[in-house]
Amino acid sequence: MTTPPLAPYPHTRLRRVRQSDWVRRLVRETEVRPSDLIWSMVVHEGEGTIPVASMPGVERFSVKEAAKAAVRARDLGIPAIAIFPHIDGSRKDATGSIAADPDGVIPRAVKAMKDAAPEVGIMCDVALDPFTDHGHDGVVEGGKILNDATIERLIEQGLMQAEAGADILAPSDMMDGRIGKLRAALEAASYQDVMIMSYAAKYASAFYGPYRDAIGSAKLSAGPNGTGLGDKKTYQMDPANTEEAIREVALDIAEGADMVMVKPGMPYLDILRRLVEEFRMPTYAFQVSGEYAMIMAAAQNGWIDKDRAILESLTAFKRAGAAGIITYFAPWAAEKLGG
Numbered sequence: 001m002t003t004p005p006l007a008p009y010p011h012t013r014l015r016r017v018r019q020s021d022w023v024r025r026l027v028r029e030t031e032v033r034p035s036d037l038i039w040s041m042v043v044h045e046g047e048g049t050i051p052v053a054s055m056p057g058v059e060r061f062s063v064k065e066a067a068k069a070a071v072r073a074r075d076l077g078i079p080a081i082a083i084f085p086h087i088d089g090s091r092k093d094a095t096g097s098i099a100a101d102p103d104g105v106i107p108r109a110v111k112a113m114k115d116a117a118p119e120v121g122i123m124c125d126v127a128l129d130p131f132t133d134h135g136h137d138g139v140v141e142g143g144k145i146l147n148d149a150t151i152e153r154l155i156e157q158g159l160m161q162a163e164a165g166a167d168i169l170a171p172s173d174m175m176d177g178r179i180g181k182l183r184a185a186l187e188a189a190s191y192q193d194v195m196i197m198s199y200a201a202k203y204a205s206a207f208y209g210p211y212r213d214a215i216g217s218a219k220l221s222a223g224p225n226g227t228g229l230g231d232k233k234t235y236q237m238d239p240a241n242t243e244e245a246i247r248e249v250a251l252d253i254a255e256g257a258d259m260v261m262v263k264p265g266m267p268y269l270d271i272l273r274r275l276v277e278e279f280r281m282p283t284y285a286f287q288v289s290g291e292y293a294m295i296m297a298a299a300q301n302g303w304i305d306k307d308r309a310i311l312e313s314l315t316a317f318k319r320a321g322a323a324g325i326i327t328y329f330a331p332w333a334a335e336k337l338g339g
Helices: 012-019 019-028 064-076 105-118 148-163 179-187 205-217 241-256 266-279 290-298 306-319 329-335
Strands: 035-045 047-052 060-063 079-085 121-126 139-141 144-146 168-171 197-202 259-263 283-287 324-327
Touching: 012 019, 012 259, 019 179, 035 064, 035 105, 035 329, 047 105, 060 064, 064 105, 079 105, 079 205, 105 121, 105 148, 121 148, 139 148, 144 148, 148 168, 148 179, 148 259, 179 197, 179 241, 197 241, 197 266, 241 259, 241 266, 259 266, 266 290, 266 306, 283 306, 290 306, 306 324, 306 329
Parallel strands: 035 060, 035 079, 035 324, 079 121, 121 168, 168 197, 197 259, 259 283, 283 324
Antiparallel strands: 047 060, 139 144
């Protein structure tokens, strides 16, 4: 699109439309609404709520408290909640064997939340890392993450979540081909209405640390004889790459993803914008734990204005083209933004 020529100053004074709040609102190009937010929430196996030390203001919710939170989300106009489990370390093993437990904390939370507020969508993380004692997202053998063996476990987990009543399954593992396999399994089990939001462009980022604290994920092991399992770089994406993100997203869409996601959020706004323009698919940004923690830490030190920083960050995602934002700030932001 060609931009028409502007009249020279003083006939053009761009500050005219900034001079008062009412006119700034009138010409505003980007708006964030509660309906743009997905509340990122951690649920635990015990009772009550437990503060997360590295994420001031964030708590782990019991199943009962998660159900109350679903009602709160409905009342605030938040359309969906993404839930992640905190599992006691004594119950974890090398294969993440309880990930598909139909009586586990995730299916119990899904059922309780849907009973309390059926109007609120529930999204479940499909991944093994909260359940493994090594902290990786897949099955490990010989110092390697096994792609196809991991997918088999993920399908079991996803079908269990669908049976519990989850509306959206969100595979975050970054195994090749998992979207197509999961979609086929859902169709075969008559869960054709269950949606898939793929973690399509998930980067091997330094911004996930507080989340691992929140879910009690094991510190990544370097593996026997230094086999290189001390990070997730063999399956999560290199932060230096853009073209690779295009290929990842194209494959996931072709395999049956209904929505796609970029994770982390703000350091990857360029990726988000390009994916939106390239595919015209519902594309979401995950404002991850490290992004949350940085804003809160700076605010607590008096270095930034918390309210303005949060709303500015959420606006950045929408301005870049996000259909919505997965964020721990969702309930706070929804209260500020109103209906």
